[in-house]
Structure formats: C-alpha cells, structure tokens
Amino acid sequence: MRWLFATATSIAVLSASTAFAAQSTYVNERFGTVCTFPDDIFTDRKPEPENGDGQMWLSADGASLTCSGIFNVDDDTPKAFIAGEKSSDEPGYTVTYSKAGKDWAVLSGVRDGKIFYERRLFGRDGVIRTVWIDYLPALKSKYDPLVGAIAGSLRAP
Template sequence: MALLAMAPVGVTHPTHRWRIYRNQRFGTLAEVPDDLFGTARPADNGDGATWTARGGARLRIFGSWNVLEETPASYDAFLRNGRSGRYASVTYKVTRRDLLILSGTHQGMVFYERYAFGDPSGAIHALVLDYPATARSTFDPIVARLSASLRWTPGRAGERIRRLDQAPRRIPSGPVRQRIRPGSRPGCIVKVGIRHLRLCS
C-alpha cells in the first residue's frame, strides 16, 4: 500500500489545479491535475482520452463495454494471465463487488489501475496511471484523489442502448466472444439482457 502512504512529517506537496474530465460516449468521469499533464489526446473511437507528463508519465481514462459480463475477480484473472508480464509484481490489490484496483511496478514504472463496475449501461469505467518509479515524490501524492474521483454519468452510448432496448423490433441474439484490454478499442456489439445489439454499421 506504499502508493497511498502518508507523506513524512515536514514534507509538503504543491497544490495542483484539478479539472474534471468527462467522456461523452460512456459518461466516464474523473478529475485530472492539469498542471502535471498536458492536453488530453482523445481516442479515435471516442472511448476516452490519454494525457502525458514530463518524464514519461501517462494517464488514461476510458470506458469499455463489459460484453462478457466480467466481474472484478474474473477481470483481475484475465489481466494477470496476459503475456505482457505487467501484472507479475502486483503489490496492492482491492477486489470488491463493483471495484478492481491493481498497483505495482513493471520495467521501472509504477502502475495504478482502477476499474469501476456496476454501471447499468453495461460499461466498465477505467483509470490507468503509469509513471517512473524515480518520480514517485511527484505522482504518489495525487493517486488517492485521482482514484477516488473515478465515477460515471449517463453517456451517449448508454442512452442509445436504452432506446434500442425499448424499441419494438426483433434483434437476433447469439454468442459474442470479446475481451477488452486496458486502452483497447471496444467492439460494436453490446449485450443488453439476453440480446446483443450492434451499435455501429
């Protein structure tokens, strides 16, 4: 739990300028210290945005469809069974009914990831922060507020799903096999109840 540890007595940290970011597609919302990070770079598919900072730090905030109805525990297993080795040295983990947090180090970088489940639209909302271990004095103090700020409001995609779900038309159902890794592009097929809806042509 080193990332969330209290600062030593006598050590002060600068007050940052926090700005609220909201993704229009999924409604993913979080606060970003914009004096540390540059201008947001929106994803091509509109699922979120990426910020970078001096020294190689990177912040990603995004949403993705939970098409396989993952739970925090199953998503944790999926991520940690990947081939990248990123999660081989997880030092902090929280798994709850609607929350997954993973943190650790990989190749000289500290990572902190928070995934929020429970959105009625079927989306997972995510915050992924990477920064050099040598810059912990700068980024460790912002982790608690950054993480706690992740939440959601209704997005355009969620509103469209609700309209489609209420529409009196027949939509074929069938199996969908797709997993969403952090920062990857979600597909166009979304499961609503027992049906699968195609949101893009």
C-alpha cells in the same frame, strides 16, 4: 477547463481532489466516464481515439493518465478481472497489489519498467470505466500521493 461540483454525489470527488492546486474534470461523452486530475501536471492532452472511448494525457516527466470506458461484453466481474490480470504472462507486467469490491477493482504493479495504478468501475449500465496512471519509479514520491485522489474521482455521471 475547470469545474465546480454542486451535486451531493460529487462531495467525495471534491474532497479527494482538493489536493490539486489546479484541476480539470474530463467527461467522456460516449461512456460517461468522469475523472478529475491535476492539469498543471498532466498538461499534454493526446488526440482522442476515433472510437471516442477515452482520453490520455502525458506529463513533462513521462507519466501518463488515461480515463476511458469500454462495454463489458464479456460480463466481466471485478474478481475475474483481477484473476485474469494476475495470471497474465505478458513480459514486463507484474501485479503487486489488487483489491476488489462488488462493483470495482484496483490493481497496481509494474509494466514496462513503470509503476502503474488502475481502477475500474463495473457499471450496471454494462460499461467498465477506467483510470490508468503510470510513472517511472524515480517519480514515486511525486505521483503516489496523487494516485488515490485521481482514482477516487473516477465515476459515472
């Protein structure tokens, strides 16, 4: 499925995603999470969970992309989210970079031997929208240039 954006709020998404030769835009009906990604790389769409909270795609080389939403039932904030993740004692999970703004947070690091990048938007509507991308370190030169454009496309409708 290919989309052409025509709204003024989508201009940034268009410029961020122009690096993709072929792209799809996913819109989650339950939470209104929107993200755009290269569909010639993330080709294997997994079944949507029964709760309808998001979608996952896999690439042929083992990378994954998840675009999802959750209710912010704990009134989490970007800074509190980052602090919690940095203090995690989950085996095989290390945060190496983090940054937060008023209504967003980004993290990257290593989880289970893969590089990950996560961006979260904390909406005024009580929903946290997330893009998660992970890939093997040997594929860093392929995926690092895509991460910013995919994460930058995350938005609410």
